[in-house]
Amino acid sequence: MAVDHIIIGGGVVGLAVAQKLSQRFPTRSTYLIERHQRAGEETSSRNSEVIHAGIYYPQNSLKTQLCVRGRKLLYERCKTHNIDHKKTGKLVIGTSASQYAYLRKLHAHTQLPEVSVPTQLISADQALDYEPDLSKSVTAALYSPETGIIDSHGLMDSFEQDITDAESSELVYGTNVVRIDPYNIDNVSRKGEGDDRGYVVQMLTEGSDTTDALLARSVINCAGLNAHTMLNMVLPENEQRKIWYAKGNWFQYKGPGVENVSHLLYPCPEPSLAGLGTHLTLSLDGSVKFGPDVEHLPESDAIDYWKEHLKPSEKNLPKVIEAVQKYLPGVNPDGFSPDQAGLRVKRNQPSSNQFSDFEIVHDTENTPGMISCYGIESPGLTACMAIAEEIERRLTNDVWGAGRGNRVSEAGNSSLNDWA
Numbered sequence: 230m231a232v233d234h235i236i237i238g239g240g241v242v243g244l245a246v247a248q249k250l251s252q253r254f255p256t257r258s259t260y261l262i263e264r265h266q267r268a269g270e271e272t273s274s275r276n277s278e279v280i281h282a283g284i285y286y287p288q289n290s291l292k293t294q295l296c297v298r299g300r301k302l303l304y305e306r307c308k309t310h311n312i313d314h315k316k317t318g319k320l321v322i323g324t325s326a327s328q329y330a331y332l333r334k335l336h337a338h339t340q341l342p343e344v345s346v347p348t349q350l351i352s353a354d355q356a357l358d359y360e361p362d363l364s365k366s367v368t369a370a371l372y373s374p375e376t377g378i379i380d381s382h383g384l385m386d387s388f389e390q391d392i393t394d395a396e397s398s399e400l401v402y403g404t405n406v407v408r409i410d411p412y413n414i415d416n417v418s419r420k421g422e423g424d425d426r427g428y429v430v431q432m433l434t435e436g437s438d439t440t441d442a443l444l445a446r447s448v449i450n451c452a453g454l455n456a457h458t459m460l461n462m463v464l465p466e467n468e469q470r471k472i473w474y475a476k477g478n479w480f481q482y483k484g485p486g487v488e489n490v491s492h493l494l495y496p497c498p499e500p501s502l503a504g505l506g507t508h509l510t511l512s513l514d515g516s517v518k519f520g521p522d523v524e525h526l527p528e529s530d531a532i533d534y535w536k537e538h539l540k541p542s543e544k545n546l547p548k549v550i551e552a553v554q555k556y557l558p559g560v561n562p563d564g565f566s567p568d569q570a571g572l573r574v575k576r577n578q579p580s581s582n583q584f585s586d587f588e589i590v591h592d593t594e595n596t597p598g599m600i601s602c603y604g605i606e607s608p609g610l611t612a613c614m615a616i617a618e619e620i621e622r623r624l625t626n627d628v629w630g631a632g633r634g635n636r637v638s639e640a641g642n643s644s645l646n647d648w649a
Contacts (some may be wrong), residue, residue: 232258234624235430235445237406237459239263240273241381241613242605243451244388249617250449250624251395257629259398260443262432264405269385272453273610275539275571277479277510277520279493280304280314280377281608284321284335285505288343291587296608297346299615300375303384306614312383313513319376319493320356322367322556328497329368336371348373361489364558376493380513381610403435406452409462412444414597426597428463447628449620450590450601454572458532460590460601470603473528473575477521478541479510480549484564486557487517496556507552518568522549525579526572541567573606587612591623598628 233254236247239261247261265271280303283296307314323332332350339346349372356370357363392398408431427446434441450459457470464470487509495508510518522545526538550562577583587609590601600620609616 231427231444231446232260233446234259234449235428235443235447236261236449236451237430238451238453238456239265239268239400239402240271240451240453241269241385241388241610242273242453242602242616243449244268244385244392245613245617246449246451246602246620247398247400248388248391249614249621251392251398253621253625254629255395255397257397259392259395260401260445261392261399262401262404262406262430264403266403266435268389268400268402269382272571272573272606273381273385275569276381276607276610277508277518278378278381278512278610279510279608280316280375280379281611282319282346282348282373282375283344283608283611284339284346284348284371284373287584287586288338288341290584291589292608292612293344295587295612295615295619297344298618299608299612302614302618303379303611304377306384306387307379310387312387313380314377315513316375316377317492317511319373319495320359321371321373321495321497322356322363323369323371323497324364324366324555325368331497332369332371346373347375360492360494362486362557362559363494364556367556378493378511378513379610401432404432405435406459407431407433407440409448409459411463411596411599414595428599445598447598447600447624449624450599450603451605453605454535454574455532456574456601456603456605460603463596463599472604473578474526474535474538475573475575475579476524476526476535476538476542476570477573478524478543478545478570479518479520479568480541480546480565481568482517482519482560482564483566484561486559486561490517494556496552507549509553509557519549519553519565520568521571535572538572539570541570543567574604575606576604587616589616589619589623591627593627598624600624 236243250259286292323329336350339348353367410429412427412429414426428448431440431442452459457472461469496506498506575585588603590603
């Protein structure tokens with residue numbers, strides 16, 4: 230069987246891509262393959278559910294570009310599809326002279342034309358007016374009005390519904406991609422109809438002893454924590470990719486010291502905890518969580534070895550409480566309890582201290598029609614619809630030209646029998 234698009238991975242990014250392609254190319258066949266029995270079982274279900282404004286990342290990075298664009302698209306979809314969300318705003322809290330200097334630089338960064346995110350540098354008194362539970366040692370804060378929270382499962386449900394309603398699209402759950410082989414990609418032919426280049430994707434469905442295969446004109450790798458595994462199936466040995474994992478633990482909080490909180494609260498980044506610091510996140514039901522901390526997992530080449538690390542850990546809880554009390558001194562250590570743990574992918578070794586940007590791997594010469602979303606971590610939820618736009622743009626240019634055309638299966642293309 231031949232199809233036009235195969236998306237590997239049913240997290241929020243894969244769903245956004247499948248939804249976008251099903252809308253942009255309504256007559257082309259789009260299949261999303263997910264190994265779990267339902268969508269969003271990994272990173273998409275284990276995060277803060279924050280809609281990020283895009284204030285922290287380098288000005289020319291993909292994270293900035295796709296987060297800023299994605300935020301706008303996400304708020305629009307929430308309104309048009311009645312997805313539960315709230316634009317809470319966020320305060321980044323400074324409690325020292327050096328942190329005040331950091332906030333000034335961060336504010337200046339957000340005003341750059343390449344970033345252009347609304348923020349306001351506010352005084353300690355203004356910060357305390359916004360959030361009376363804050364420490365009196367606060368020196369200043371950066372207010373980000375565009376930050377919010379979202380029901381990520383409601384968002385994924387809306388994507389699933391659009392895909393299901395599309396005439397030529399399918400959601401395939403409980404199915405693992407076990408092999409990808411380029412087919413005829415050395416053949417130089419024009420874009421659009423009649424181009425028979427593609428990929429044979431072999432899959433194993435849960436409960437089955439035999440594999441099935443599809444011939445796909447294009448493969449979009451949105452496998453998240455295992456994106457490197459999918460990508461390495463088509464790369465030569467000397468170009469194989471490696472990825473590192475960082476575990477984050479969240480802690481539920483029930484107790485005093487947060488009664489008046491109405492914004493998300495982020496400290497200035499603490500080097501001892503890495504990341505953006507242990508922040509306060511409000512859930513849509515009003516509950517309070519703190520996190521995530523950062524634990525770098527040991528290196529391993531074993532597939533899915535990270536699964537054994539998904540249980541929340543209290544290893545860093547004393548450091549978390551200490552960091553939180555610097556800006557919310559009224560919290561009681563007894564009110565903290567483990568909530569959930571999630572994993573983030575890193576393209577660079579932890580010891581390198583390098584910024585880990587998103588990467589969209591798209592080699593139009595050697596692997597035309599194969600696009601990998603690689604190193605997609607936070608703010609991946611916020612950026613998902615902008616990532617989908619970028620994938621659609623690349624497919625339009627690299628595979629289909631400007632036209633929408635017919636399905637591969639209707640265009641007389643080669644069959645799996647030719648490959649076998």
